[in-house]
Amino acid sequence: MGRAGEPECDAEVVGRVLAGEIEVFGVLVARYRDAFARYATAVCGDPDLAADAMQEAFIRAFDGLRGCRQPERFGAWFFRILTNQCRNHRSRWGKHEAADPAGSVTVEAKESADGALMQGELRDGIARALDRLTADQREAFVLRHVDGRSYREMAELLVEREDVLRMRVHRARELMRRFLEERG
Amino acid sequence: MTGGWSDEAQRHLDGEGPPPPDADERARAEAFLAATRGYSAWLRVPGPQVDRAVMEAVRRSGGRGVRRSVWRWLVESRLAVRPMVAAGAAFALVIASVALTLLTQPPNRPTAQPPTGGSGAGVLVRFELDAPGARTVALAGSFNGWSDHAIAFSRSAETGRWSVTVALPPGEHQYLFVVDGERWVQDPAAHAQVRDEFGQTNSVLVVGPRGVVRS
Numbered sequence: 001m002g003r004a005g006e007p008e009c010d011a012e013v014v015g016r017v018l019a020g021e022i023e024v025f026g027v028l029v030a031r032y033r034d035a036f037a038r039y040a041t042a043v044c045g046d047p048d049l050a051a052d053a054m055q056e057a058f059i060r061a062f063d064g065l066r067g068c069r070q071p072e073r074f075g076a077w078f079f080r081i082l083t084n085q086c087r088n089h090r091s092r093w094g095k096h097e098a099a100d101p102a103g104s105v106t107v108e109a110k111e112s113a114d115g116a117l118m119q120g121e122l123r124d125g126i127a128r129a130l131d132r133l134t135a136d137q138r139e140a141f142v143l144r145h146v147d148g149r150s151y152r153e154m155a156e157l158l159v160e161r162e163d164v165l166r167m168r169v170h171r172a173r174e175l176m177r178r179f180l181e182e183r184g
Numbered sequence: 185m186t187g188g189w190s191d192e193a194q195r196h197l198d199g200e201g202p203p204p205p206d207a208d209e210r211a212r213a214e215a216f217l218a219a220t221r222g223y224s225a226w227l228r229v230p231g232p233q234v235d236r237a238v239m240e241a242v243r244r245s246g247g248r249g250v251r252r253s254v255w256r257w258l259v260e261s262r263l264a265v266r267p268m269v270a271a272g273a274a275f276a277l278v279i280a281s282v283a284l285t286l287l288t289q290p291p292n293r294p295t296a297q298p299p300t301g302g303s304g305a306g307v308l309v310r311f312e313l314d315a316p317g318a319r320t321v322a323l324a325g326s327f328n329g330w331s332d333h334a335i336a337f338s339r340s341a342e343t344g345r346w347s348v349t350v351a352l353p354p355g356e357h358q359y360l361f362v363v364d365g366e367r368w369v370q371d372p373a374a375h376a377q378v379r380d381e382f383g384q385t386n387s388v389l390v391v392g393p394r395g396v397v398r399s
Binding site for chain 2: 023029033047069125145146161180
């Protein structure tokens with residue numbers, strides 16, 4: 001149970017917001033910012049782009065809340081808005097070279113801190129390899145490997161069959177392996 | 185070494201099988217998994233500043249978007265829980281709409297059939313869809329809270345067409361067909377399609393007290 005007075009399920013929260021309690025929308029914002037922040041950052045390839053995409057997605061969700069036909073599945077509905085925003089921000093602001101999704105700390109600094117240069121190169125390679133994927137492949141790969149979601153969860157979020165998503169992730173891994181090997 | 189992952193490696197990378205037998209591929213798979221885990225942990229993700237910015241924008245809007253939607257939320261998609269006052273107002277609007285439509289439109293219903301019977305629950309309406317490759321078809325609309333699975337079509341063994349007959353209350357209803365649980369498609373035979381404020385296009389059906397008025 002949540003704290004007293006705090007709505008627990010999404011449908012209740014949506015109902016209260018639609019009834020005029022707009023401050024309650026903050027419950028959904030906190031809940032799904034936390035759930036999808038990692039996904040947005042990896043898909044956008046940049047933490048600032050991800051923050052912009054998330055803000056825009058939440059505002060659009062608020063403005064279009066009555067279009068959420070199954071409020072108990074607000075999360076899946078919001079996820080689709082967020083994915084569209086991530087795609088828009090990525091194409092609008094350009095993402096031709098992999099930025100540093102870890103922010104302003106340099107790779108070298110991080111490597112000296114953890115002393116794992118080889119692992120750091122692979123990690124950096126993952127970031128750059130993600131840029132080589134199609135949007136569909138990138139989103140599926142990120143959900144599976146960065147967010148650690150099951151194919152069943154992914155199917156619900158992406159409104160796609162599990163076998164299709166499995167093939168998409170396999171293809172993404174093939175392309176990433178090829179890229180990483182070419183990169184040396 | 186170049187080339188793709190073996191099936192064993194793909195299963196292992198999916199977390200659904202043991203490591204691949206080939207030592208070199210096993211090492212590559214483990215390194216790949218470690219790198220993705222490291223990448224995930226390395227990401228700097230948006231924090232509560234997003235929440236603050238969103239809520240400031242929401243407050244600035246004064247909830248205009250939501251207030252616009254309250255009426256429709258009450259009268260359209262949640263009939264079972266709407267307050268009685270709203271239900272009364274909605275019913276009055278529906279009656280006016282149906283009466284106007286009855287006066288201006290002859291019965292014309294290419295997919296929805298005339299009622300084969302009536303009851304206090306509503307008017308029986310038949311929906312049909314020609315979708316030979318579909319595994320499932322369901323009817324979702326303003327009359328069932330847009331549930332994507334509650335009203336399932338059955339497939340005719342003779343014609344291959346999908347159909348379902350449901351009892352609907354008089355009034356204007358918006359609906360879509362849900363194919364294979366994932367594709368929301370319009371009724372190609374509907375009289376009208378309307379685009380809602382969220383950019384989605386729905387089929388429209390008007391039911392009068394004695395049958396389908398427009399579909």
